[in-house]
Amino acid sequence: METSRGESKLKRHDYRWWILGVSTLTQLIAALASQGIGAWSVYAQDTLHLSARQIGSLAMLLNVVQIFGLVLIGGVLDRRGERMPVFIGMLVLGLSMALFSVSAGFGVLAVAMLLMGVGYSPIQPGGSKAIYSWFPAQERGLAMGIRQAALPLGGACAAIFFPTLISQVGWAPAMAAAAATIAVGGLIHLAVFRNAPRAEVSPPPAVSVWRSLAGHFQDPVFRRIALIGAALAAAQTTISIFWAIFVRHHFEVTASMAVWSLFIVQISGALGRVALSALSDHSWWGRRRVVILCLALTPLALLATVFSYGGLSVLLCSAFAGFFCFGWYGPWVVWLSESVGREKVGEVIGAAMAISQIGIATVPLLFGLAADAVGTPMMPLLCLVAMLGAALLWDWISQLRARHPDSALALPVRGMAQ
Numbered sequence: 001m002e003t004s005r006g007e008s009k010l011k012r013h014d015y016r017w018w019i020l021g022v023s024t025l026t027q028l029i030a031a032l033a034s035q036g037i038g039a040w041s042v043y044a045q046d047t048l049h050l051s052a053r054q055i056g057s058l059a060m061l062l063n064v065v066q067i068f069g070l071v072l073i074g075g076v077l078d079r080r081g082e083r084m085p086v087f088i089g090m091l092v093l094g095l096s097m098a099l100f101s102v103s104a105g106f107g108v109l110a111v112a113m114l115l116m117g118v119g120y121s122p123i124q125p126g127g128s129k130a131i132y133s134w135f136p137a138q139e140r141g142l143a144m145g146i147r148q149a150a151l152p153l154g155g156a157c158a159a160i161f162f163p164t165l166i167s168q169v170g171w172a173p174a175m176a177a178a179a180a181t182i183a184v185g186g187l188i189h190l191a192v193f194r195n196a197p198r199a200e201v202s203p204p205p206a207v208s209v210w211r212s213l214a215g216h217f218q219d220p221v222f223r224r225i226a227l228i229g230a231a232l233a234a235a236q237t238t239i240s241i242f243w244a245i246f247v248r249h250h251f252e253v254t255a256s257m258a259v260w261s262l263f264i265v266q267i268s269g270a271l272g273r274v275a276l277s278a279l280s281d282h283s284w285w286g287r288r289r290v291v292i293l294c295l296a297l298t299p300l301a302l303l304a305t306v307f308s309y310g311g312l313s314v315l316l317c318s319a320f321a322g323f324f325c326f327g328w329y330g331p332w333v334v335w336l337s338e339s340v341g342r343e344k345v346g347e348v349i350g351a352a353m354a355i356s357q358i359g360i361a362t363v364p365l366l367f368g369l370a371a372d373a374v375g376t377p378m379m380p381l382l383c384l385v386a387m388l389g390a391a392l393l394w395d396w397i398s399q400l401r402a403r404h405p406d407s408a409l410a411l412p413v414r415g416m417a418q
Helices: 002-034 037-047 052-080 083-100 106-120 123-134 137-148 150-169 171-192 209-218 220-250 255-280 286-306 312-327 329-337 342-374 378-403
Strands: none
Touching (some): 002 083, 002 106, 002 137, 002 171, 037 052, 037 150, 037 255, 052 083, 052 106, 052 123, 083 106, 083 123, 083 171, 106 123, 123 342, 137 150, 137 255, 137 329, 150 171, 220 286, 220 312, 220 329, 220 342, 220 378, 255 312, 255 329, 286 312, 286 378, 312 329, 329 342, 342 378
């Protein structure tokens, strides 16, 4: 009997690598939808005559839906596991891309983006919770980084996938191909993925999801992690949507060259997620230090791009920006997950991501509005730098206040630090 139990435990231990593989593949394929807007927006401006404001509005619709979806899905993941919610989400994502294939203007695209937000809601927290449940703490950072690298890597694939197909076969066949790819990815997930042994044993929540969210936000540790994540997530999303547009207009290059710079951003982001997550597994660095490092270096990368002279320097700045602007996410998710008990990981991840979605939904829209108003994306990009600088300053003041509660900085930030 003990031998049988030992073999069963060994099989579960080895199966974690299958979980990592299928979770990474699922996220990679789902990113064709969630990250694709940055790749096809340049072509949509020409073929569908969309303005920067309309592109920002489409991103807002995608992310507003997720504010509600992420809050609701966290408890479902804790009670039911990740397998079926993620599978259903992939099917809904495929349906949204199929709707893209029959769109001829902003209205149909808006409906498709709303549907995409519904489908994407379980995929990010579901995959993150799966890594937390299947991997021990000493491997969790690296595993999370590999899995989360699939998001910018999927964006890089989208930067090749959509321009190539749109230029060769047209808008509708390209979107139909994306829909079919996502549906196949969902079927692979359903066939391979299994919930962790404890995935379905959590008791139902005693309070409503909205009261639970409010309760989490009263916790200063959760609030701090969530707000830092919201600032970085807003910057990451804005860059993934508008980077190619910014490079095209600011440096007066072709659309294909602009999308190539976005490809560099996304590939560097994938490398950053793996490297920085592995670094966060080392006790001296820790999760928080790596996240704050990204918060400090991302605005520097954006400033370097704004004041570069074009050419090779733009590609180097794109790599620098992608590495840190995307690399923070794996350490942040593990930092967040390890701040609570195992039974509430899904709920807390969903709540923090829902808060991030507020910034993700509003900042790209404001960026697009400002770009249309001033006629260039450069000024909105400088405002993005200022936002990240403010978040870094807030974290520094909070740390100082936590160490020296009687200092003069205590009153302005009372109750915000920890």
